[in-house]
Amino acid sequence: xxxxxxxxxxxxxxxxxxxxxxxxxxxxxxxxxxxxxxxxxxxxxxxxxxxxxxxxx
Numbered sequence: 001x002x003x004x005x006x007x008x009x010x011x012x013x014x015x016x017x018x019x020x021x022x023x024x025x026x027x028x029x030x031x032x033x034x035x036x037x038x039x040x041x042x043x044x045x046x047x048x049x050x051x052x053x054x055x056x057x
Contacts, residue, residue: 025031
C-alpha cells in the first residue's frame with residue numbers, strides 16, 4: 001500500500017511528460033507531412049546526373 005503513494009504520482013508525472021513531449025514535437029513540425037516521405041520513396045528518379053557538376057578526384 002505504501003508503494004502506491006510513490007507509484008501514482010510517478011505515473012502521473014510520466015503521463016504529463018509524455019504529453020509535453022508530444023506537443024513539443026507537434027509544435028516543432030514533426031507531424032506536418034506524413035504522406036510526402038512515404039510517397040517520395042516510391043517515385044523513381046531515372047534522370048542521369050550531370051557530370052559537369054561533379055568534381056574530379
